[in-house]
Amino acid sequence: MTHPVDVHVGKRIRQRRWLAGMTQQQLAEQVGIKFQQIQKYETGANRVSASRLWDIADALQVPVSFFFEGLSAREEAEAEAERIAVPGNLLNDKEALDLVRSYYAIPENQRRRLFELARVLSDVA
Missing domain, CATH: 1.10.260.40 (lambda repressor-like DNA-binding domains)
Known part of the structure; x- marks a missing residue:
């Protein structure tokens, strides 16, 4: 075991x-x-x-x-x-980890804007 x-x-x-x-x-x-x-x-x-x-x-x-x-x-x-x-x-999901890796590859100022967009979209759903 x-x-x-x-x-x-x-x-x-x-x-x-x-x-x-x-x-x-x-x-x-x-x-x-x-x-x-x-x-x-x-x-x-x-x-x-x-x-x-x-x-x-x-x-x-x-x-x-x-x-x-x-x-x-x-x-x-x-x-x-x-x-x-x-x-x-x-965190065991490869797709989720790929998404996180891609997210952190985005320049910081654009990443913040993307984060805010995702937050707004998730509030609507």
């Missing part, structure tokens, strides 16, 4: 990899392992050792602590997501 912390860390690896626009193969090559191992880490099937997590953090350009963010407040975040009608698995 997988440990919840291993599953959480794996999800954070996947999220960051998607946001970075990196494939499992590319990440595996940078870390020096097979892409199948990345698959196992991302599902929580295999635990990530401290040294391997360090290498993954370096390849994804985040601090090691990134992979543990939100772990202690998970229940609170899930309750908040339900309150605002956002699916709890939103």
Whole structure:
């Protein structure tokens, strides 16, 4: 049986990899392992050792602590997501992560205007 912390860390690896626009193969090559191992880490099937997590953090350009963010407040975040009608698995959705990556590629002044438009449209719906 997988440990919840291993599953959480794996999800954070996947999220960051998607946001970075990196494939499992590319990440595996940078870390020096097979892409199948990345698959196992991302599902929580295999635990990530401290040294391997360090290498993954370096390849994804985040601090090691990134992979543990939100772990202690998970229940609170899930309750908040339900309150605002956002699916709890939103960050596990590749399409949603692609949308976020595209959003942050827009220049900041245009991004703010797009955000305001989305806010107005969501209020109307």
